[in-house]
Amino acid sequence: MKKEKGKLFVISAPSGAGKTSLVKALLEREPHLRFSISYTTRKMRPKEEHGRDYFFVDHAAFEKMVSAGGFLEHAKVFDNYYGTPKKQVQDILDNGEHVILEIDWQGAQQIRKAMPECASIFILPPSQAELEKRLRGRGTDGDDVIARRLRDSVGDMTHWDEFDFVVINDNFDRALADLTAIVNGKGDNLSRDRPGLALLAKSLLATR
Numbered sequence: 001m002k003k004e005k006g007k008l009f010v011i012s013a014p015s016g017a018g019k020t021s022l023v024k025a026l027l028e029r030e031p032h033l034r035f036s037i038s039y040t041t042r043k044m045r046p047k048e049e050h051g052r053d054y055f056f057v058d059h060a061a062f063e064k065m066v067s068a069g070g071f072l073e074h075a076k077v078f079d080n081y082y083g084t085p086k087k088q089v090q091d092i093l094d095n096g097e098h099v100i101l102e103i104d105w106q107g108a109q110q111i112r113k114a115m116p117e118c119a120s121i122f123i124l125p126p127s128q129a130e131l132e133k134r135l136r137g138r139g140t141d142g143d144d145v146i147a148r149r150l151r152d153s154v155g156d157m158t159h160w161d162e163f164d165f166v167v168i169n170d171n172f173d174r175a176l177a178d179l180t181a182i183v184n185g186k187g188d189n190l191s192r193d194r195p196g197l198a199l200l201a202k203s204l205l206a207t208r
Contacts, residue, residue, distance in 0.1 A: 006093040008115055009033075009183055010101045012108045013123035014153035016134040018169045022123065023102050025172075026179050033183060034092050036101050039065065042080035055085070073103070073110035084111070098183060105159040112162075121182060122163035122192075126170035128154070128204060160201055165190045168200070 013019035027033055039055045041062050050056050057065075062081045066074060074083030084101060092099050101111065108120055125131040131153055135146050160166055165182050167190060169175040181187045 003094075003096040006095065006097045006099060008089065008093060008099045008101065008111070008118040010103060010108045010111050010118050010120040011123065011179075012103055012105045012120070012156075012159075012163065013169075014125070014131070014156035015149050016131045016153055017123045017125045018134070018172065018175070019102060019123050022167075022169065022172070022175055022179060023100060025176050026183070027100065029176070029180060030183060032098060034097050034099050036084055036089050036092075036099050039071075039083045039085060040080060072114050073107040075104075075107060086114075100183075105156055105162070109162070119165065119182065120163040121165045121167060121179065122160045123167050123169050123175070124157065124160060124201070124204060126168055126200075128206075130170070154205060157201070157204055161192055161198075163192055166192050166194075166197055 011019060011023060023035075027035055037051065037053070037055060039057055039062060041057060041059050042054075044050065044054075044056050048054070059081070062074075062083065065071060065083065065085075070086055071083035072086045072089060074081060076082075084103065084107065089099055089101075101107075103111065105122075111118055112120060125134070128150070132146070132150055135141070135149055135153075141149065165187050167175050167178045167182075178187065178190055182190060
C-alpha cells in the first residue's frame with residue numbers, strides 16, 4: 001500500500017506578530033510535524049548548531065545549489081543568502097510527514113508557485129499598537145529601528161490576503177489552538193475570506 005504523502009504548511013507574519021514563538025510551541029504540541037531547516041551563508045552565532053538551526057555554507061556552495069535548482073525558494077537578506085532545500089522538503093513529504101516552513105511573504109510566493117498544493121498561513125497582530133508594544137518589549141532596538149520595523153511590518157501585512165488561512169495572535173493560547181486546528185485539517189473557519197477579517201486588516205494597514 002502506497003504511503004499517503006505529507007502536506008506542506010507555509011507560515012508567514014510581520015515582525016513582532018509572534019510567529020517564531022507560535023511555531024516552536026506548535027512543533028512541541030504536534031510531534032508529527034517536521035520543521036524544514038534552511039541553508040544560509042551568514043556566520044554561525046553562539047549556541048547555534050549546523051544542521052539544527054541552519055545548514056551553514058559559503059557563498060560559492062550556496063550559488064552552486066541555486067544553479068542546480070536545489071532550492072524551493074531563496075532570497076538575499078542584507079548581505080546573506082537564505083534558501084529552503086527542495087530535496088529535504090520533498091523527502092519528508094514523500095515519507096508521509098507534514099512539513100512546516102517559517103518564511104517571509106516573498107518566500108511564500110515562491111513556494112506557492114513551486115508547490116501550489118501547499119497550505120499557507122499568515123499571522124496578524126490584533127492592532128498596530130500591540131505590534132509596536134511587542135517590538136518595544138524586546139528591549140533590543142532604539143526608536144529609529146522600531147519605527148522602521150513597524151513600517152516594514154505594515155508593508156508585510158498588505159500581503160495577508162494572498163494566504164489560505166489567517167490567524168490573529170491576540171491571545172497566544174488561542175492563536176496556537178488555531179494553528180493546531182489548521183495543520184490537523186480543521187481550520188475552515190480560519191480562512192482568509194471569513195467575515196470581519198478584511199475590516200481588521202484595513203485597521204491594521206491604516207496610516208497612523
